[in-house]
Amino acid sequence: MALAALGGALLVAAAGALLLGSAGISPRAVLAVLLGGKAEGIEAVVVLDLRLPRILVAVLAGGALAVAGVAFQALTRNPLADPAILGVASGAAFGVVLAQLFGLGATVVAALGLSAFAFAGAMVAAGIVYLIAATDGRLPIQTLLLTGVIVGLFFSSAITVVISVVDFNRLGGVIHWLLGNLGPISGGSLGVFGALSAVGLWLVLGRARQLNLLALGEESAIQLGVDAERLKRRIFVGASLLTSSVVAFAGPIGFVGLIVPHMLRGLLGPDNRLLIPAALLGGGVFLLLADTLARTLVAPAELSVGVITAFCGAPFFVYILRTRFRGIP
Amino acid sequence: MRPLVELRGVEFVYRTPQARRARPFRLSALSLEVVPGEVLGVIGPNSAGKTTVIRLLTRVLEPVAGEILLEGASLRSLTRWQLAQRVAVVPQDAPPAFPFSVEQLVLMGRYPHAPGRFFERPEDLAIAREAMAATGILELAPYALESLSGGERQRAALARALAQEPRLLILDEPTAHLDLRYQAEVAGLLRRLNRERGVTILLVSHDLNLAAELSDRLLLLAEGRCVRLGAPEEVLETSLIEAVYGCRVGIESNPKTGRPRVHMDWAGAAAAGRPE
Numbered sequence: 001m002a003l004a005a006l007g008g009a010l011l012v013a014a015a016g017a018l019l020l021g022s023a024g025i026s027p028r029a030v031l032a033v034l035l036g037g038k039a040e041g042i043e044a045v046v047v048l049d050l051r052l053p054r055i056l057v058a059v060l061a062g063g064a065l066a067v068a069g070v071a072f073q074a075l076t077r078n079p080l081a082d083p084a085i086l087g088v089a090s091g092a093a094f095g096v097v098l099a100q101l102f103g104l105g106a107t108v109v110a111a112l113g114l115s116a117f118a119f120a121g122a123m124v125a126a127g128i129v130y131l132i133a134a135t136d137g138r139l140p141i142q143t144l145l146l147t148g149v150i151v152g153l154f155f156s157s158a159i160t161v162v163i164s165v166v167d168f169n170r171l172g173g174v175i176h177w178l179l180g181n182l183g184p185i186s187g188g189s190l191g192v193f194g195a196l197s198a199v200g201l202w203l204v205l206g207r208a209r210q211l212n213l214l215a216l217g218e219e220s221a222i223q224l225g226v227d228a229e230r231l232k233r234r235i236f237v238g239a240s241l242l243t244s245s246v247v248a249f250a251g252p253i254g255f256v257g258l259i260v261p262h263m264l265r266g267l268l269g270p271d272n273r274l275l276i277p278a279a280l281l282g283g284g285v286f287l288l289l290a291d292t293l294a295r296t297l298v299a300p301a302e303l304s305v306g307v308i309t310a311f312c313g314a315p316f317f318v319y320i321l322r323t324r325f326r327g328i329p
Numbered sequence: 330m331r332p333l334v335e336l337r338g339v340e341f342v343y344r345t346p347q348a349r350r351a352r353p354f355r356l357s358a359l360s361l362e363v364v365p366g367e368v369l370g371v372i373g374p375n376s377a378g379k380t381t382v383i384r385l386l387t388r389v390l391e392p393v394a395g396e397i398l399l400e401g402a403s404l405r406s407l408t409r410w411q412l413a414q415r416v417a418v419v420p421q422d423a424p425p426a427f428p429f430s431v432e433q434l435v436l437m438g439r440y441p442h443a444p445g446r447f448f449e450r451p452e453d454l455a456i457a458r459e460a461m462a463a464t465g466i467l468e469l470a471p472y473a474l475e476s477l478s479g480g481e482r483q484r485a486a487l488a489r490a491l492a493q494e495p496r497l498l499i500l501d502e503p504t505a506h507l508d509l510r511y512q513a514e515v516a517g518l519l520r521r522l523n524r525e526r527g528v529t530i531l532l533v534s535h536d537l538n539l540a541a542e543l544s545d546r547l548l549l550l551a552e553g554r555c556v557r558l559g560a561p562e563e564v565l566e567t568s569l570i571e572a573v574y575g576c577r578v579g580i581e582s583n584p585k586t587g588r589p590r591v592h593m594d595w596a597g598a599a600a601a602g603r604p605e
Contacts, residue, residue, distance in 0.1 A: 077426035212437060222409065223418045224413050224438070225411075265427065265428075
């Protein structure tokens with residue numbers, strides 16, 4: 001039921017995003033293009049080549065980020081965990097910048113290479129955060145958040161170094177991308193993005209029931225029959241894959257993995273079997289709305305979607321911190 | 330009768346990266362049989378090895394020497410979920426990281442019986458509801474655990490363990506942080522489960538009197554060794570308890586149950602201090 005409602009919201013948001021834009025195309029013209037009537041002309045180009053791919057990227061990226069958020073939160077047993085806050089997104093971004101140094105273009109092979117670099121960066125960053133923050137196998141909230149922020153800063157600085165040293169033209173558009181940018185990508189890249197996200201989703205959703213048990217603590221989960229080490233490794237890989245594919249194709253967009261799961265948990269409860277598919281849909285709705293705002297607020301110019309999510313997310317983070325963790329020293 | 334659990338010369342040493350600086354702990358040559366249907370109380374001072382015994386019995390830790398048998402089969406020959414079908418633990422009170430409801434918690438106890446399934450089966454829900462009824466929390470089913478009192482959370486944890494339908498139920502300090510009324514409730518519940526359903530219970534507790542009243546036998550641990558194993562009146566002897574706990578105590582017999590009753594000798598404690 002809740003999933004159907006979210007699916008409906010996603011369709012409405014997608015329809016709205018198709019109709020809105022700086023080109024000012026009438027709804028009738030959009031419909032005509034979609035129904036296959038007109039495959040040429042400026043309307044067709046705007047709707048089919050610009051708006052539709054962008055909507056697909058937004059839905060995919062939002063869903064993947066929200067699911068990654070749920071996964072990292074279950075893994076760390078901490079509702080404040082998020083791919084950006086944990087530094088994983090910065091690690092992936094560093095991987096992407098490195099990949100661009102090698103001049104990877106827009107082919108499918110290049111898209112795979114880009115994703116591989118992003119994935120490696122995400123795994124390295126997440127591994128470093130885990131090694132620093134873990135004490136006796138536990139991840140205390142404060143240590144985890146601090147470590148994530150520090151590791152994130154480190155990789156951001158590393159990116160800055162690369163950008164400063166390398167000829168700027170070889171990293172075309174990198175600044176815009178670093179802010180989170182849902183520019184249209186090629187069909188091949190979209191396919192790679194979709195496939196990687198699907199694998200990440202499968203890795204996480206397939207263990208949703210076990211993730212519920214992990215909320216009781218690792219020892220209790222083991223005593224209920226869960227192989228906690230294998231579970232953690234699988235979720236770790238899945239969440240890093242989701243994060244890194246978004247970073248590779250849309251840039252490090254922050255806070256989606258924090259806002260969407262938290263709101264949905266308030267509405268639907270903490271059962272990951274419902275929360276993960278809901279986050280997939282809800283994340284899509286959220287990022288689509290944010291991107292539509294980014295496209296229309298200062299039209300005909302454009303904001304980066306990452307700016308919008310950060311403007312929403314930062315106060316939200318403070319809100320959760322103040323309400324949920326008031327008592328923690 | 331074949332023992333439900335058998336420990337044969339079990340040894341354990343904590344080996345952590347910090348082990349060089351951590352105070353060394355070792356469990357030495359522990360041999361023990363748990364008979365089906367009995368209540369075995371495990372008592373001893375802090376860092377005696379009580380929690381280590383629970384972790385060894387649930388394979389959170391593996392012994393470095395010796396062997397643990399469950400119904401005659403080595404613990405190592407069972408998968409984690411096979412073990413969880415047979416042995417359930419009621420941990421010390423720790424609310425989950427996310428606001429799960431009582432019913433969701435109790436249903437988690439059904440996981441080891443169908444670990445490959447994504448959703449619980451209808452019979453899992455029936456068993457979970459029965460477990461909640463047995464611990465008197467059926468009407469609390471939809472509420473978040475965070476919103477319950479300590480005693481209610483303890484009963485929810487117990488219901489979750491019962492939903493596992495275990496042959497051995499392990500309780501880790503079941504009455505810690507509970508006020509008198511809830512202590513009495515939990516104690517009554519355990520006694521009923523043992524007598525009416527024949528659940529074998531391993532009761533780990535700091536509360537010597539609770540252990541003496543509920544247990545058929547007591548295991549007294551100190552510094553990782555079995556000091557004595559026997560009927561409560563054999564284990565709770567004034568000289569032994571004073572030596573192990575390092576303080577003066579008085580022990581008499583409870584006139585209603587005939588079980589030994591331990592109390593601090595406050596006057597003597599002030600005079601003697603800690604003999605070591």
